[in-house]
Amino acid sequence: MPEPLLRVFLSATSRDLLSSREIAARALRIANIWPDYQEEFTADYRSLKEYLCDAISRCDAVICLVGEVYGAAPQEFDGPPRSYTQIEYDMAAKLEKPIFVLLTHETFAPDKPSIDIPAERAFQQCHRLALQQSHKCEWVTSPADVELKVTRLIPRLLELGNRLSMLMLHPPPSPTYFVGRVEELAQLAEAARRRTPAIIAVIGMGGQGKTTLVREWLQRQKGLTFTAGFWCTAYRNGFTFDSFLDEMLHYLTRGRFDKRELPDVAARVTYLLTLLQERPVLVVIDGFERWLRGWNTGTEHRQAAETSAQREGFFEGVDDFLGQVSGLGNGTHLIVTSRALPAALDFAARSVIPVEAENPFDLSLKGLAPAAAVELLQKYGVKGTPEQIEQTAAVYAYHPFALNLLGGLLKKHAGRLERRPKSDDLTPLRALHELFEETRRNLPGREQADRFLARAALALESLSLVTLADVWGDDREPTPDADALLDMAVTLAEWNLVEWDGENERVNLHPLVRQYYGWLVGGEETSRLHRRFLQWYRERPLPGDAVTLEQMRPRVLAIEHARRAGEHQTAFQLLYAPATPAHAFVEWLVAWGHLTRGTDLLGALIETLSGSECAQLLSTRAAFYRRLGQFAAARRDLDEAIALLNRKQPTLSTGELSSLAGAWMNRGIVRQSQGDPLPVSDFNKALEVLDEIKDPGYFLYRSLFGNQVRMNRANVLEDAGHYREALADHNQIVDLYRQLIDVGMTEHVALLAKALGNRGNVHADLMLSDQAIADYDGAIVLYEDLTRLGRLDVRPDLLHVRLVRAATLSEAGRAGEARDALDDCLHAYTQLLNQGRSDLEAEAALAWMNRALACLLLGKPAEALADADRAVVAYRQLEHSGRADLVGYRAHAQMIRAAARFGCHDRSGEATDRAEGIATFQQLIAAGQKALRFVFVRKVIVAARYLTPGAQPEASALLAAALTELETAVREGQAVEAMRLEARRGLKEICHVAERFDKDLFDRLIAFAELA
Secondary structure (H helix, E strand, C coil), X not given: CCCCCEEEEEECCHHHHHHHHHHHHHHHHHCCEEEECCCCCCCCCXXXXXXXXXHHHCCCEEEEEECCCCCCCCCCCXXXXXXXXXXXXXXXXXXXXXXXXXXXXXXXXXXXXXXXXXXXXXXXXXXXXXXXXXXXXXXXXXXXXXXXXXXXXXXXXXXXXXXXXXXXXXXXXXXXXCCCCHHHHHHXXXXXXXXXXXXXXXXXXXXXXXXXXXXXXXXXXXCCCCCEEEEEECCCCCCCXXXXXXXXXXXXXXXXXXCCXXXXXXXXXXXXXXXXXXXXXXXXXECHHHHEHHHCCCCCCCCCCCCCHHHCECCCCHHHHHHHHCCCCCCCEEXXXXXXXXXXXXXXXXXXXXXXXXXXXXXXXXXXXXXXXXXXXXXXXXXXXXXXXXXXXXXXXXXXXXXXXXXXXXXXXXXXXXXXXXXXCCCHHHHHHHHHHHHHHHCCCHHHHHHHHHHHHHCCCCEXXXXXXXXXXXXXXXXXXXXXXXXXXXXXXXXXXXXXXXXXXXXXXXXXXXXXXXXXXXXXXHHHHHHXXXXXXXXXXXXXXXXXXXXXXXXXXXXXXXXXXXXXXXXXXXXXXXXXXXXXXXXXXXXCCCHHHHHHHHHHHHCCCCHHHHHHHHHHHHHHHHHCXXXXXXXXXXXXXXXXXXXXXXXXXXXXXXXXXXXXXXXXXXXXXXXXXCCHXXXXXXXXXXXXXXXXXXXXXXXXXXXXXXXXXXXXXXXXXXXXXXXXXXXXXXHHHHHHHXXXXXXXXXXXXXXXXXXXXXXXHCCCHHHHHHHHHHHHHHHHHHHHCCCHHHHHXXXXXXXXXXXXXXXCCCHHHHHHHXXXXXXXXXXXXXXXXXXXXXXXXXXXXXXXXXXXXXXXXXXXXXHHHXXXXXXXXHHHCCCHHHHHHHHHXXXXXXXXXXXXXXXXXXXXXXXXXXXXXXXXXXXXXXXHHHHHHHHHXXXXXXXXXXXXXXXXXXXXXXXXXXXXXXXXXXXXXXXXXXHHHHHHHHHHHHHHCCHHXXXXXXXXXXXX
């Protein structure tokens, strides 16, 4: 678990505010703030004052949640009577801790009513009044309001913790000299000082000194007001917008970000914007044009954009990110340096450097001022009058990079101006080209220098001398020794042709130098050098526990160099070759959520390969698209893959048959995700194709693949309500895994446990509680055996089975056992969440929801309300972080909370929750989530039951709505089996109040229960 940013003491009485304190604690944990509180005061050798002093002194701040309850108090205490929570406040004030006070409003419903005597109530009222006089208090009206107010406090709390130091992910090079730019530095400082606009764009052609300007401004800052800072460059090949999101989130969350939770770009943009709003952050993206369309289609070396389309974001999410950042007003600033203003900023709030009041349409950084240009060349020792030097600088349009290059050249000739290239009648760009040529002619060891620069120009990252030595040559071109390479690097840096990082012994090229020397290398030589880089990166070892793209950088660069060398088959093989002991590279990309980068890599190869290899790439990309929720794109890829492979029938190899079966299976999954109620035909086709594999060596593979197809088919059948057919598939799956384990193939134990859990779910759907519990018990035994053997990775699966088993116990009328089992689950989930397993938050919310249901069955509506409230709050938070798949669960939790509110005589709250839950269900069903129809019918009939007889018209309307939904399901061809079971559940719910409903309604429900 990452180190918490800070600790906060939560002071609240347990009787009335226990649930609110837990909600506040959870909100703090989400922000990586450790909540501390005292549940009870046990025997201790220290005095109470010493005890509390020690506890509160360890914390950075104190939040006092103050209700009407006085609470427990020490029996002996010096001074006037004070409760424990009041003493906590006194100690925080004495220690001068920052104190934040939340006072409950008169409308706040406590967990339990006060049992204070009148004197204690009076003491508490005095304390509340004193707090209002001493602090700016916030009023809270409900536990949900507590969560909201604590969440709003988080930015202020974080300011108390240690600020994040500036992370220079890709440190910019130090210039040899910095002169001029006084006006631009002042403009940049003024733009950064203002809270808005949030975006600052430094625009200019290549070599004008954009990076140097921002670096110099940052170097001169003595006390930045930002609480965090991040610098990166888009010119590092392979550092896409997707990579930027990962690195920013990893930085701002102090390593807590898990991409598997948010693989979708839009969801990560939303999360990043949330973090950027919490505190002022400085973000610098250098070379932003590399993420624009014009620099990714045609040529990557263009100086400026010619059309608006070329200024649009090339990568998914870029334009949306810029648009949203432009609306920030909390002091966060994004500085982008770019050769063109991104089109997304044309009409957005932004500051542009330089500020040209007389020509607002000219948004580009100009050359140096004449005087600054003269000063720069004089620093290189250039001789001549200021007028002569200025005249020379004017030839190059006062372009900073050109002047540095010229200065380095003339420095080698004692600063004599007459040694400069004769280019007075040329355009500035042509003059720069001639300057490159003259510099090449004068370089010491020109041939070796050319080879050095050619390899550096084709490298896709800053080049280490170790890498350079390994890729340098072959038998016909011996490699210089290490000292010679070092001398070359230092010499070329003196000539301003490379940026030399002496500490790490790496060289980097300015884009203009890279463009020039890349152009010099011939086509065949370019391919040969890319093959050398390919070989070098392919041989690099990869960490077995890699989780980030940076750790997999050698594999990514090997694939990129293979493509540029024309070695498309090699690139294909590297995609599917093992990357870690557990995963091939494409599998690793999926496992750790790098789906967008995966689609980019696959897409580049799809354009160059054909036949079965192209089909395999299309199927793989479709799987990535499916996980990203881009179902239409996934369907297109799978249709194309199936068409490509079908053209080769009946001559498909075993591998091609496997690919075709996988494409059919994935298309079935995609069709279901698109709202197709029953795409079973695709799974059937996948099994038919697998049957065509006759090679006896593939018998086991075919059987295991068939189990995977049946599992997906069973899930589709179960969602559609065809429970008996789903059960038949699960029986086959369980039988196969048992047979394999019986012959010693124990590596399939975890798969058998999962299969038993899935079969238990279907038994539960069929209202066969005993069989379901037996399956769950079998799965639990297997998972526990695995954990004893050290397989801690199955703990979440084990907890999930325990959770659904508890839910089944409730339905079987064993609510007391269910609640106890869910308490155990929640204890385990809390431990894992505290260890940083935020991916289990949805499971914990499900446990709270089921516990609320168990409490309702036990006749404990107040307890159920607290649990349901936790579930609703958790689901809403997850929705806000991008988990749109949990909206239906939140609606379910609201329906349960509505029932709990009814039991607590809160008719207004019940009606609000019920209406919102029903509306959400109906919206989701209309949007294609037909499987929710059965849950909707179940919860609506439950509401009709508890509203009878006190609100009979509403109850009858709800029953009519449930029947209408069942009738719609019949018309749309959904499974009769599921509707019959839901009708039987409904009859069981309302049979004891049947006489309260119209006979027509009840008869229609009976008719559904008796459907054949």
